[in-house]
Amino acid sequence: MRTLRLTLNDRTMLLGSRFFVGLPRSTGEAILEDVTVSTHKERDLLFHQDENVDEVFWVLSGLIRLYRVGKDGREADLAILPMGEMFAESAMFLGHRATASAQAAQASIVARLDSRKLRHLVSDPDVAQAFINLLCHRAKMTEDILAQDRLLTGIQRVASYILSQCPAGSTNFSFRLPFQKNVLAGKLGLAPEGLSRAFSTLRQAGVTVNGKTIEIRDRHALEQFQCGG
Amino acid sequence: MRTLRLTLNDRTMLLGSRFFVGLPRSTGEAILEDVTVSTHKERDLLFHQDENVDEVFWVLSGLIRLYRVGKDGREADLAILPMGEMFAESAMFLGHRATASAQAAQASIVARLDSRKLRHLVSDPDVAQAFINLLCHRAKMTEDILAQDRLLTGIQRVASYILSQCPAGSTNFSFRLPFQKNVLAGKLGLAPEGLSRAFSTLRQAGVTVNGKTIEIRDRHALEQFQCGG
DNA sequence: CGCGTCTTTGATGCAAGTCAATCGCCGTGG
DNA sequence: CCACGGCGATTGACTTGCATCAAAGACGCG
Secondary structure, eight states: OEESSOOHHHHHHHHTSHHHHTSOHHHHHHHHTTOEEEEEOTTOEEEOTTSBOOEEEEEEESOEEEEEEOTTSOEEEEEEEOTTOEESTTGGGTTTBOSSEEEESSSEEEEEEEHHHHHHHTTSHHHHHHHHHHHHHHHHHHHHHHHHHHHSOHHHHHHHHHHHTSOTTOSSEEEEOSSOHHHHHHHTTOOHHHHHHHHHHHGGGTEEEETTEEEESOHHHHHHHHTTO | OEESSOOHHHHHHHHTSHHHHTSOHHHHHHHHTTOEEEEEOTTOEEEOTTSBOOEEEEEEESOEEEEEEOTTSOEEEEEEEOTTOEESTTGGGTTTBOSSEEEESSSEEEEEEEHHHHHHHTTSHHHHHHHHHHHHHHHHHHHHHHHHHHHSOHHHHHHHHHHHTSOTTOSSEEEEOSSOHHHHHHHTTOOHHHHHHHHHHHGGGTEEEETTEEEESOHHHHHHHHTTO
């Protein structure tokens, strides 16, 4: 399903997101001029790896999962993108070939723009700089994940994730998972069963899981786990 | 040790490398104007993660290893950079903080440039485009490694690597490893012992390893392994 | 020739994937 | 309102992959 234009809310949300935030207002508005909007049910496929992709996308709501599919059909998540994130941006510089598949991990709304239009604007130094910032940030994210995969065990990655959700300074806190456990498992490079077991091991570090609510009794106990206890 | 200027060979090599190849000759030469050169023994540290890095680098010869160090001291390789590759480029856009450590994996020679100088040139659309291309390419590399780590076993990654060295169309070939097995193991996310065992398993697929020389009798047998045999 | 470093091999243990069964939750329809 | 069916989450038993430790072998270098 396709709706024609961006709501005002979505527009201001996007203008505050990573890609646009460094751009002059007028440039940002000009880019958003020709944007279209589409909605997707959970599990809808936006595009498939190696397919031709002539658009760039922004997540307006929901959650988009980027992943690769192996020869045996198994899938590996590369990123889980929340509201405001841009994607398929590197396809537009790499011959319009998608480097990964994109799927709605929940019901989602997505903004899209013909990438040729944006491509021309790269001659504007502000736009180029925005791309560079975005790409650097993305590169670091992927490096972080790779390093975590190689340096930490599953349980340690889960502990890290929980701590990353902890507001600085608090030792005792709780939060709601922003997505299904399924999705979190994929993001952390674990099978769903593995995540489940990790949670149950972390109980002894004072972590209580109830549906999507996670409660941490003592931050420091968790930090022990994160560093290899 | 530091030598003053670039040799003519190095200069033309760099001008043909990924970052410079899309740039007008004059722009490339201007950038290389203020470059300095340093040489490093194997295992020399160029910079450490989280350190301040005010330069960007190019590999003139040898091999530079980018890696992260975990809290327990274990190391995870993010990339092994051969001649012509640029690095620490994202530090210059991320507050001059290195996202990884860099070490010479062999005796190496490296060109370096004050990153503030290059930073100013990003307002030149050609230079900006060169950065964007570089960053996209790098992002894809890292994604590839992540996907390989998550989708393939160690043996399959080794098989993939060997096949990636195979000239298209030939079914029967041999080549020399461009670095120590140690380094290859790290690049593939394996312990050295793991790589050794992988080679010995692959013997039954017609792979013969003798020092740094690798010989493949039948490409197709290897492809079986790569896909999960 | 002898020493150190890289590599290989073997034995062992842990991490995590897989398969299968169960449980709990929620929405549907009777 | 309750019974049913479906799906995600959990748990258990088992298997595989790989790191680790230890020792022996190969290789290069002074």
